[in-house]
Amino acid sequence: xxxxxxxxxxxxxxxxxxxxxxxxxxxxxxxxxxxxxxxxxxxxxxxxxxxxxxxxxxxxxxxxxxxxxxxxxxxxxxxxxxxxxxxxxxxxxxxxxxxxxxxxxxxxxxxxxxxxxxxxxxxxxxxxxxxxxxxxxxxxxxxxxxxxxxxxxxxxxxxxxxxxxxxxxxxxxxxxxxxxxxxxxxxxxxxxxxxxxxxxxxxxxxxxxxxxxxxxxxxxxxxxxxxxxxxxxxxxxxxxxxxxxxxxxxxxxxxxxxxxxxxxxxxxxxxxxxxxxxxxxx
Amino acid sequence: xxxxxxxxxxxxxxxxxxxxxxxxxxxxxxxxxxxxxxxxxxxxxxxxxxxxxxxxxxxxxxxxxxxxxxxxxxxxxxxxxxxxxxxxxxxxxxxxxxxxxxxxxxxxxxxxxxxxxxxxxxxxxxxxxxxxxxxxxxxxxxxxxxxxxxxxxxxxxxxxxxxxxxxxxxxxxxxxxxxxxxxxxxxxxxxxxxxxxxxxxxxxxxxxxxxxxxxxxxxxxxxxxxxxxxxxxxxxxxxxxxxxxxxxxxxxxxxxxxxxxxxxxxxxxxxxxxxxxxxxxxxxxxxxxxxxxxxxxxxxxxxxxxxxxxxxxxxxxxxxxxxxxxxxxxxxxxxxxxxxxxxxxxxxxxxxxxxxxxxxxxxxxxxxxxxxxxxxxxxxxxxxxxxxxxxxxxxxxxxxxxxxxxxxxxxxxxxxxxxxxxxxxxxxxxxxxxxxxxxxxxxxxxxxxxxxxxxxxxxxxxxxxxxxxxxxxxxxxxxxxxxxxxxxxxxxxxxxxxxxxxxxxxxxxxxxxxxxxxxxxxxxxxxxxxxx
Numbered sequence: 001x002x003x004x005x006x007x008x009x010x011x012x013x014x015x016x017x018x019x020x021x022x023x024x025x026x027x028x029x030x031x032x033x034x035x036x037x038x039x040x041x042x043x044x045x046x047x048x049x050x051x052x053x054x055x056x057x058x059x060x061x062x063x064x065x066x067x068x069x070x071x072x073x074x075x076x077x078x079x080x081x082x083x084x085x086x087x088x089x090x091x092x093x094x095x096x097x098x099x100x101x102x103x104x105x106x107x108x109x110x111x112x113x114x115x116x117x118x119x120x121x122x123x124x125x126x127x128x129x130x131x132x133x134x135x136x137x138x139x140x141x142x143x144x145x146x147x148x149x150x151x152x153x154x155x156x157x158x159x160x161x162x163x164x165x166x167x168x169x170x171x172x173x174x175x176x177x178x179x180x181x182x183x184x185x186x187x188x189x190x191x192x193x194x195x196x197x198x199x200x201x202x203x204x205x206x207x208x209x210x211x212x213x214x215x216x217x218x219x220x221x222x223x224x225x226x227x228x229x230x231x232x233x234x235x236x237x238x239x240x241x242x243x244x245x246x247x248x249x250x251x252x253x254x255x256x257x258x259x260x261x262x263x264x265x266x267x268x269x270x271x272x273x274x275x276x277x278x279x280x281x282x
Numbered sequence: 283x284x285x286x287x288x289x290x291x292x293x294x295x296x297x298x299x300x301x302x303x304x305x306x307x308x309x310x311x312x313x314x315x316x317x318x319x320x321x322x323x324x325x326x327x328x329x330x331x332x333x334x335x336x337x338x339x340x341x342x343x344x345x346x347x348x349x350x351x352x353x354x355x356x357x358x359x360x361x362x363x364x365x366x367x368x369x370x371x372x373x374x375x376x377x378x379x380x381x382x383x384x385x386x387x388x389x390x391x392x393x394x395x396x397x398x399x400x401x402x403x404x405x406x407x408x409x410x411x412x413x414x415x416x417x418x419x420x421x422x423x424x425x426x427x428x429x430x431x432x433x434x435x436x437x438x439x440x441x442x443x444x445x446x447x448x449x450x451x452x453x454x455x456x457x458x459x460x461x462x463x464x465x466x467x468x469x470x471x472x473x474x475x476x477x478x479x480x481x482x483x484x485x486x487x488x489x490x491x492x493x494x495x496x497x498x499x500x501x502x503x504x505x506x507x508x509x510x511x512x513x514x515x516x517x518x519x520x521x522x523x524x525x526x527x528x529x530x531x532x533x534x535x536x537x538x539x540x541x542x543x544x545x546x547x548x549x550x551x552x553x554x555x556x557x558x559x560x561x562x563x564x565x566x567x568x569x570x571x572x573x574x575x576x577x578x579x580x581x582x583x584x585x586x587x588x589x590x591x592x593x594x595x596x597x598x599x600x601x602x603x604x605x606x607x608x609x610x611x612x613x614x615x616x617x618x619x620x621x622x623x624x625x626x627x628x629x630x631x632x633x634x635x636x637x638x639x640x641x642x643x644x645x646x647x648x649x650x651x652x653x654x655x656x657x658x659x660x661x662x663x664x665x666x667x668x669x670x671x672x673x674x675x676x677x678x679x680x681x682x683x684x685x686x687x688x689x690x691x692x693x694x695x696x697x698x699x700x701x702x703x704x705x706x707x708x709x710x711x712x713x714x715x716x717x718x719x720x721x722x723x724x725x726x727x728x729x730x731x732x733x734x735x736x737x738x739x740x741x742x743x744x745x746x747x748x749x750x751x752x753x754x755x756x757x758x759x760x761x762x763x764x765x766x767x768x769x770x771x772x773x774x775x776x777x778x779x780x781x782x783x784x785x786x787x788x789x790x791x792x793x794x795x796x797x798x799x800x801x802x803x804x805x806x807x808x809x810x811x812x813x814x
Contacts, residue, residue: 064598240543
């Protein structure tokens with residue numbers, strides 16, 4: 001325990017902004033994990049009077065349908081983190097595999113795969129996400145699928161660049177000379193040496209995924225309207241911005257703090273994981 | 283001429299209705315200016331005979347005239363339009379309309395009885411889809427004949443008390459025969475050639491629709507306005523922003539403003555606008571598909587009927603602007619509606635809900651011990667998403683776990699029409715007239731145009747048909763009371779949630795605007811003028 005505290009203190013001294021981010025992210029994770037215990041009411045429970053301003057009973061007020069805003073913000077953390085982590089882990093992992101394999105194989109396979117990446121990256125991300133949601137339909141799972149498709153080409157392009165350098169190292173040549181198969185070389189030598197980049201991609205893109213999910217829900221194509229999505233809460237709040245500003249202030253604040261915290265932490269991890277990448281990815 | 287006694291009764295019943303708006307009777311109308319308002323969506327197709335969205339009506343209202351119409355000075359009354367008068371035979375089966383002379387189409391061609399016959403023959407053609415005018419008239423009109431160039435005769439299958447009001451519907455406009463022959467339909471902007479107070483000037487898809495004054499309009503001196511500009515504004519926030527900025531001069535369309543929006547507008551524009559609350563002759567319905575599980579089971583339909591808290595839906599979904607539970611609204615149809623005091627004591631409508639929710643839960647558990655999961659559809663228009671969320675929350679209390687599925691407006695209608703759904707959380711159905719039979723003919727009868735539930739009950743069908751043809755008012759009233767009790771006490775496919783009301787506004791510069799008893803009527807602006 002003491003050792004853990006010492007490491008935390010070292011991290012805070014070395015990366016004070018990263019430590020602040022870690023605090024915010026910890027709050028987000030705690031809210032997400034313990035939402036059923038932390039939220040005073042069910043996120044879909046419409047049992048209260050609508051438009052109650054913040055008070056001791058309802059610290060963040062109630063929304064237009066009589067739901068407790070605090071409970072929805074807390075449950076919203078779970079939804080945001082779930083969507084963010086699931087889409088990023090799947091999307092970045094698939095992209096990393098794609099990039100590493102393409103880089104190692106090289107030749108026409110690499111060229112063809114990069115043209116596919118070019119095609120996907122040519123479209124503005126939000127437009128692509130909207131089109132995917134229109135095709136797939138409105139659900140949390142489909143938001144994850146759409147985000148995965150957005151993140152995969154970015155990860156493929158980034159990891160390929162790193163893998164191209166790794167594959168020229170002598171240890172790869174040695175492995176090949178020793179008769180290792182392509183799969184083994186990629187799995188045991190290329191991918192482990194791309195791990196720093198992978199970690200940076202994951203940490204920096206969780207916040208991006210949360211923002212895109214909120215944007216899709218704000219536009220009415222993300223999570224179904226009764227799900228406690230921060231973006232969806234913002235949309236509903238715009239209907240009565242002047243009379244009930246708490247409907248947009250609290251979910252807006254939640255998105256800002258979550259994204260701010262994840263970005264600070266992501267930057268710090270990037271700097272620690274690979275100082276050469278400082279400012280290079282994002 | 284013998285004016286219809288029922289019509290007189292109906293008019294007497296309706297007189298005094300409608301909100302008090304700034305009058306202009308004592309002021310001298312001013313000519314000129316362009317009135318601006320909005321449509322909640324792009325109409326796309328413009329054929330007033332074959333389409334049904336409100337947007338189509340709004341886009342074309344001022345272009346056409348009808349044989350009769352709602353009086354612009356008092357929209358609760360039916361008044362002559364292209365017909366200067368009509369007579370009824372003693373048996374009530376024959377109506378003869380005497381047409382105005384010297385009326386010209388917007389392209390200069392003369393208007394004659396051949397145009398009336400061509401229009402109504404088209405509407406009444408069995409293979410022609412006419413969900414509004416045709417849906418009503420096909421049931422009652424046997425034939426339409428041109429007696430001479432300025433006289434038209436309608437032969438009815440049986441006498442009905444609401445024929446004049448049905449013909450006066452804004453969906454029963456008269457189109458030019460030569461235009462129908464040339465274009466085949468009325469969908470294109472260039473086919474918008476009418477005899478109305480305005481000519482069709484411009485239609486930019488998704489943006490704006492414009493009319494300009496018809497200098498040859500058959501009522502001398504009208505219209506007062508140079509034109510009307512209708513912006514296509516999608517989404518409540520955009521519509522409210524336009525109202526607050528003074529870009530639109532009135533809001534008398536669907537969806538109405540919610541109270542919070544009305545308060546925001548009043549705060550922004552103060553006494554520059556007159557804000558009022560008004561019923562819109564529209565029923566808010568929840569549909570269950572009675573042809574597929576689980577709602578092919580009457581027990582489960584009854585469970586939903588009992589569990590849905592209409593009062594909460596009105597309070598939160600409509601911000602209090604509605605009449606919960608009623609199958610007919612006494613404000614609109616008088617004593618044809620069951621007294622609300624009786625309605626509010628019926629199972630499913632009474633408060634508190636504990637007893638009904640317990641019974642509903644028992645019915646669900648009887649067939650689905652662990653509860654059941656269903657998909658609940660709604661169209662992404664107005665505040666349907668809010669209402670749908672309330673429905674999901676209420677059904678959860680009885681073990682029905684709903685997952686919401688949103689549809690774009692037109693896609694939703696297509697799905698509903700095909701019956702490809704389990705439940706529709708919310709759908710507003712506007713009535714075409716103030717006849718008490720409308721809601722049964724449109725929602726509850728087996729062949730009703732909006733019977734998306736595909737539910738039928740032979741007893742209800744028989745009574746709907748009989749009541750529609752009953753000319754004795756008292757007997758008709760009793761029949762409609764029986765129908766309302768059958769629906770509220772049974773397990774229909776459509777749960778009547780509420781009659782919708784809402785808040786609207788008129789800019790103080792707009793004079794002589796009179797909202798009609800249906801959202802479709804009196805949108806021609808022929809007598810509206812601007813004070814500055």
